[in-house]
Amino acid sequence: MSRDQRSRRLTGEAARSLTLSTEPWLSCEDCFRLLDGYVEALLSDADRSRAMAVHLAGCAACAEEAQSLLLFVAGQDGTDPAPALRRLRAADSQ
Amino acid sequence: MTALRGRQAAAPVAPAAPVPADPPDWVAALTGEGPEHDQALRRLHGLMLAAARHQVNRMRGLLPWASHTLLDELAHDSADDAVTTLLAKLGTFEGRSRFTTWAYKFAIFQAATEVRRRAWASREVSLDDVELRADTSAGPEQHAEAADLAGAVAQGMRAALTAYQRKIAVALLVDQVPIDVLAERLGTTRGALYKTLHEIRGRLRTHLTATGHLAPPSTTRDAR
Numbered sequence: 616m617s618r619d620q621r622s623r624r625l626t627g628e629a630a631r632s633l634t635l636s637t638e639p640w641l642s643c644e645d646c647f648r649l650l651d652g653y654v655e656a657l658l659s660d661a662d663r664s665r666a667m668a669v670h671l672a673g674c675a676a677c678a679e680e681a682q683s684l685l686l687f688v689a690g691q692d693g694t695d696p697a698p699a700l701r702r703l704r705a706a707d708s709q
Numbered sequence: 710m711t712a713l714r715g716r717q718a719a720a721p722v723a724p725a726a727p728v729p730a731d732p733p734d735w736v737a738a739l740t741g742e743g744p745e746h747d748q749a750l751r752r753l754h755g756l757m758l759a760a761a762r763h764q765v766n767r768m769r770g771l772l773p774w775a776s777h778t779l780l781d782e783l784a785h786d787s788a789d790d791a792v793t794t795l796l797a798k799l800g801t802f803e804g805r806s807r808f809t810t811w812a813y814k815f816a817i818f819q820a821a822t823e824v825r826r827r828a829w830a831s832r833e834v835s836l837d838d839v840e841l842r843a844d845t846s847a848g849p850e851q852h853a854e855a856a857d858l859a860g861a862v863a864q865g866m867r868a869a870l871t872a873y874q875r876k877i878a879v880a881l882l883v884d885q886v887p888i889d890v891l892a893e894r895l896g897t898t899r900g901a902l903y904k905t906l907h908e909i910r911g912r913l914r915t916h917l918t919a920t921g922h923l924a925p926p927s928t929t930r931d932a933r
Binding site for chain 2: 621622623624625626627628629630631632633634635636637638640642643644647648649650651652654655673674675676679680683684686687688690691
């Protein structure tokens with residue numbers, strides 16, 4: 616096996632993700648259970664769970680589904696998703 | 710708005726049929742019998758198909774070879790599976806959101822999972838215990854800090870993680886294998902893999918804090 620096959624480049628972005636603090640702990644299952652309420656809270660700018668924000672920052676699959684649900688619900692309601700998207704991204708980057 | 714939404718969602722399922730209105734009580738309608746149940750189920754399927762199509766459309770770049778017909782079949786299959794899952798979990802709806810928002814997440818989850826699975830269906834997932842090297846190709850000075858962290862993380866992974874944890878970390882965050890795809894290949898669940906990733910991050914943070922590469926944790930905030 617060649618050196619290239621046995622080695623990988625670790626980017627700064629990957630390093631930051633590997634060292635992300637994912638406390639307080641929240642499982643993917645609980646994230647899914649809470650997702651609909653969290654998205655509606657983002658859309659109405661109501662109080663939101665910090666554990667959800669932390670989980671979405673650390674789990675790309677759940678984050679994709681959260682953003683998608685937000686956009687879909689906003690589209691169905693005929694509302695502008697931009698403010699809620701900003702709130703979602705701000706929470707992710709904390 | 711509701712009527713327009715219904716036409717868009719239900720038309721592909723039964724183009725000639727009128728779109729049923731949302732029932733006043735979704736759970737009662739879906740658990741009941743008769744015409745009200747049938748109408749609620751048809752309305753639900755239409756909404757789930759719209760949500761599944763939305764998700765497939767968002768991720769269609771992962772399937773550049775897929776025809777429009779195949780993508781629509783994928784959306785239909787996802788909507789069907791999502792309705793089945795939802796009906797089995799109907800008793801868990803707690804009313805913390807609108808019923809429709811609660812329902813849409815099942816379709817979005819199912820469609821996203823299926824797109825990722827198909828996108829990786831013919832791709833090998835390597836689980837070798839590889840050597841990691843900090844990527845120093847970025848060049849500009851502002852990236853020096855990131856490169857330093859990458860070097861420390863690469864060393865920390867050897868020092869603080871088990872071989873299994875290193876393989877999972879590399880697959881998920883270096884090779885970018887989707888977590889549900891990796892879970893399926895390993896015969897485990899997305900939740901179990903995320904738990905492993907959480908432990909990996911904790912170990913690395915502890916190690917890098919001890920070596921002075923990360924600041925000690927500050928005050929904790931409540932989880933709610």
